Amino acid sequence: MSEPAVKEKKQKLSVPFNYDKYMRPHKLPHIWCPGCGHGIVLKSLLRAVEATGIDKDNICMVSGIGCSSRTPGYVDFNTMHTLHGRAFSFATGIKLAKPEMKVIVISGDGDALAIGGNHFIHTCRRNIDLTAIVYTNSTYGMTGGQYSPTTPIGDIATTSRYGNIEPPFDACEMAKAAGATFVARGTAYHTLELEKTILAALQHKGMSVVDVIDACPTYYGRMNKFKSATHMMEVIEKDGTVNVKQVDKLPPEKVQGKLLRGILHNVERPEYCQQYANIIEKAKGGK
Amino acid sequence: MAVTAHTKKAALTGNTAVAIAMKQINPDVYPAYPITPSTGIVEDFSGFVADGSVDTELITVESEHSAMSACIGASAAGARVMTATSSQGLALMWEMLYIASGMRLPIVIADVNRALSAPINIHCDHSDSMGARDAGWLQLYAETVQEAYDNVFMAMRIAENAKVMLPAMVCMDGFITSHAIENLDLLSDEEVRGFVGEYKGRNSLLDTDNPVTWGAMVLQDHYITFKHQQSEAMTRAKGVAAGVMKEFGEKFGRPYGLIDAYRLEDAEAAIVIMNSAAGTTKVVVDDLRKQGKKVGVLRLRLFRPFPFKEIADALRGVKVVAVLDRADSMNSFGGPLFNELRSALYDLDNRPKVMSRIYGLGGRDYKVKDAVEVFEELLNISKTGKIDTMTKYITL
Ligand SMILES: Cc1ncc(C[n+]2csc(CCOP(=O)(O)OP(=O)(O)O)c2C)c(N)n1
Ligand code: SF4
DSSP states (O other), rough: OOGGGGOOOOOOOOSSGGGGGGGOOOOOOOOSOTTTTTHHHHHHHHHHHHTTTTTTTGGEEEEOSSSSSHHHHBSEEEEEEOOOOHHHHHHEEEEEEEOSSSEEEEEEHHIIITTTTHHHHHHHHHHHHHEEEEEOOOOOTTTOOOEOOOOOTTBTTTTTTTTTOSOOOHHHHHHHHHSSEEEEEESSSSHHHHHHHHHHHHHSSSSSSEEEEEOIIIIIHTTTSSHHEEEEEEEIIITEEEGGGGGGGSSHHTTTTOEEEEEEEEOOOOHHHHHHHHHHHTTTTTT | OOOOOOEEEEEEEEHHHHHHHHHHHHSSSEEEOOOOOTHHHHHHHHHEEEEEEEOEEEEEEEEEOOOOOHHHHHEEEEEEEEEOHHHHHHHTTTTHHHHHHHOOOOOOEEEEEEOOOSOOOSOOOOOHHHTTTTSSEEEEEEEHHEEEHHHHHHHHHHHHTTTTTOHHHEEEEEETSOOOOOEOOOHHHHHHHHHHOOOTTOOOOOOOSOOOOOOOOOOOTTHHHHHHHHHHHHHHHHHHHHHHHHHHHHHHHHHSSSSEEEEETTTTEEEETTTTHHHHHHHHHHHHHHHHOOOOOOEEEEESSOHHHHHHHHHTTEEEEEEEESSSOSSSOOOHHHHHHHTTTTTTTTTEEEEEEEEEGGGOOOOOOHHHHHHHHHHHHHHHHOOOOOEOOOOO
C-alpha cells in the first residue's frame, strides 16, 4: 500500500502553482458564484494530480450533474459529463474498459448520496480503483438550494422552510460501511491539507472516497444566515471539523459534534479490475 | 416567501401560474424533486405548503424515480396527486409512467419541456414529452402562460373522468413559457373547486374494508385485456377532453378545443406546430395574409389521445403542409408529430402534401424569418406541386 502523503512532516508548499497546464482556458469563466468552495477544491485536486506525476492524458474525469459536476468542463483531462447521480456507474464502465487509466469521479453530495446513492454504495462495495471527490455543501446548489442528504437537522432550505427534519448522512461512514478501502475528509478551508489528502486518495489502489466539505454561500449560506462566504468557511469548515490526528490530544468537548478530517479509513482488499482480470485468466484455463 | 392570495388579473411566469393552479386544486399529495426549468413550480408549491395555504402532503424525495413512485403509491391509496418535472426528470420516471397509466391512476403532472441529454442542455424542446408519447398518458400542450394555467384544471377533469382514469401531462415550453411573465386571468378558488370537484379514488388501497390488489401479475391470460381497456379509455378520452374544454370555455369565457386552427379556412399552405412557437407563426400568418398570401396555422392542444379526425378536418382543402417538430424521432423520416399527422391525413380524398421540418432543438430560437421561409417554401411547392426535401432541420 502506498504511504499516505499526509504523514509527511515537511511538505513542500505547492503554491503558487500554475494551473494553466490542466485547464481549458477557453471554457472560463466558470459558472461558480463568488465565494463558492468548488473552485478551491478543484485547485487542490489539480495540485494533487501534479504531485502524482500521472500524465494528464491518462486521466479521465467523470461527473454527474450539479454545480460541482461542472468541474470536468474546465479541465484538460479526458472528461465526461454524464447524468445526475450516475457518474459512478459511467466511471465503472470506463475503468473496466481501460483499467490502466486513472479515473476520477466528481460528484456533489446530492449527486452522490441522494439520486445516486445506490450507485455510490455499490461502487464502494466493489472496491474498484476509482477516486471519488464528493463536494459536500449540504445543498442542491444548482437547482436553487433544496436540502440534500447532508443538510443538518434544523437547517433551512427551499424545501425545509421551517427546518430540515431528516437526519444527514455521514458520507465517510457510509463509504466505509459499503466497502471503500480508502475514506478521507477534507475541507475547502484547509486547502493544502486537502491537496495531500487527495494525493493519498489518488495513490491508493482501490475505491477511494474523499468527502470535501465546502460552502454554497448563495443558497445554503444565505438561508442559514451566514454573514459571508468566509464566515461560512470559518464556522463550518474550520471550527466545525477537527483533524483525526488531533482527536486524542484534544479534550472531548473540542471534538464533540465535529466532523473528522484526514484519512479515516485505509485498508487493503482485492481490487475489482484485478479480480476481473483474474477470473478471465481462470476461465481461460489459467491458474 | 410565497404569495398566497391572488387577484383575478396577475402578471406571472408560467411556472408560478401552474403552481397557483395546483394550489387552487389543493391536491392531497405532492412528491417533489427539483429540475430546471420546472423547479419554480415545485419551489412555489412548497411555499404554499409552508404557508399553510394548501392541505397537501409535500414529500421531498431523492429522485424523480422516487417522485413518480410516490405519486403512484399515493394515487393508488385514493389521493389526488400532482407533481412537476422536466427532461431527465421525466426520463427517470419512465419505468413508472407505464405503471401509472397501466394502473389507471389519474395523476396530473406538469412537464416543462426541456431537451434530453446528451449533450447536456437545459433549454426547450419537446424530446422529453414526445419520448413519453407511448406511455399511456394524456398530453396537453400550451401556447401561453394563460393556457398552461387553464390546462392544469382541464387535465385534472379529463384524467379523473370515470370513463378515462388515465394520468395526464400538462406541457409548456421550458424558459420560453415557464420563465416568461405574462398577464393572465386567474380563476377564483371557488370557480376551481366548482370545476374540478372533489376526487374520490376508486378501489383505494386505504379502503381497508374492501381490500384490493394493484399491479398483480397477469400473463398470457389477461395482460392484453388490461391493455385493450387502457387503449379504449384513451379513445374515450378524446370525447371527454372535447367536452371538458367546451365546458371550461362556457364557464370562464376562454374557449378551447382539441386543436387550435388559425386562419385555416381558405388556406393554401399551413404550418402545424405546438406550444409557444405557434405564437410566432401566427404573427407571420397575419403579415403574410396582409400580402394576400393564403396561409394558416394548426396547433395541437391535445397530443394524447391524438385528434386525428379533427386534424384531418382542419387541413382538408389545404394544399401543402409543413409539420414543425421540436423533437426528432431519429427514424430518418421526420419528427413524431409529422409522422402521426401524415397518417391522419391518409384517408382524405384530396390530401395535402406534407413535409417535416425539425426546429428549435435545445432552445435554438425559432424566429419570424424561419416561419417566413417555411411559408415561402410551401407556397412554392403549392405552385410546382413538388416537395424537394421531405424532411429537413431548420433553424440550424
Ligand atoms: C434526473 C435528474 N433530476 C434532476 C436534475 C436536476 N438537478 C441538477 S443538479 C441537481 C442537484 C445538484 O446537487 P449536488 O449534487 O449537491 O451539487 P451542487 O450543485 O450542490 O454542487 C439537480 C437536482 C437532473 N439534472 N437530472
Ligand atoms: S449555487 Fe452554490 S454550489 Fe452552485 S456555484 Fe453558487 S455557491 Fe457554488
